Amino acid sequence: MKFLANKKKIITFVFGLLLIVFLLNVFQKEVRGFFYWFSSPIQKVLWRIGDKSAGFFKSIVSADNLKKENSELKQKNQKLLAEIVKLKELEKENNILREALGAGLQKEFNLILTEIISKDVSQDYILIDKGFKEGILENKPVINQENVLVGRISDVYNNFSKVILISNKKVSFDTKIYAEGKPAESEQEEDISGLASGQGGSKISFGFVPREKNLTQGDIVITSVLGGIFPKGLLVGTIGKIEKSDLEPFQEAEIQPFFDIKSSTFLFIVSDF
Amino acid sequence: MKKILIPIVIFYFLVLAQTSFLVHFSILGVVPNISLILAVFWNFIEKTKNYFGLYNAFLVGFFLDVFSQRFFGFYILGLLAMAIFLKFIIRKYVQIPFVEKN
Incomplete structure (x- = not known):
């Protein structure tokens, strides 16, 4: 009898739990929107304190290298x-x-200033304080004040938006090596294009670069016009370790991203480009 | 009532700190998830006949789900499964000197 009563309790618990999870998923925009609205003032303060104190500790640790x-x-x-x-x-x-x-000057970006509120604990996403009410739409690029590409808008709430960082595994886009100042050995080597793909944990790879292209560490990677998702000419990062094999038709390299979310507070949403 | 409300406040602020403050302090690129560690630790040291650890696991899971991009339930179900599994293992197979079994 006791076993049956326990069994009934367990079944009720499991069903109750699944119902809660189901309802939370159905109303996730409302639930998340409410919590973001409720928590954003505290989170903004925490982000600024974290940013300042991390900078302070970093300066102590790296005093020798200064x-x-x-x-x-x-x-x-x-x-x-x-x-x-x-x-x-x-x-x-x-x-x-x-x-x-008689040609007009190149159109500048229309930018909307935004502030970072939080970062996802396990994935490369951040939450910013501008949303649908400010005219933010999905897939708009997000950059910082140095024209460095940070990511794109993935979800829009009334007053908040989620930004998927370019280091997220779901993101890939067309890029090229910034050729200015780089001595080109031949005419063909001037343009080195490749696909930048997020690897998670703030890592990005640079792939689909033909083996014969002269790729070197420290080369600057910028967005290219091919993808159409991001405006061309935005800074992405520098080339790190290069993996080249005679057996593979393409070479691959690591990109060390220019953006550092931990030391950023304000970003810009490119609303028009 | 206090027993129900206090963990809500504590875990809510812990998750806020986790997502907005602690992300600036990574150790070898990893940010320790304090709220998650606390939920696991609670279930580890709690008497196996008590179920308050399950409530705490649910709370931590809920707040982590709210502030993450994953679907709702990823952390709730994951943490609850972990808490139940931990209680089961401790009850059946583990003898820890400072933890009473019943």
């Missing part, structure tokens, strides 16, 4: 300044040519 890093950055800065001057000259020249040809 001097070396500083001199490297100075050198890089000088190189970049030279490039800026060169680019400004080119821009002037470009504008003159556009005017002469």
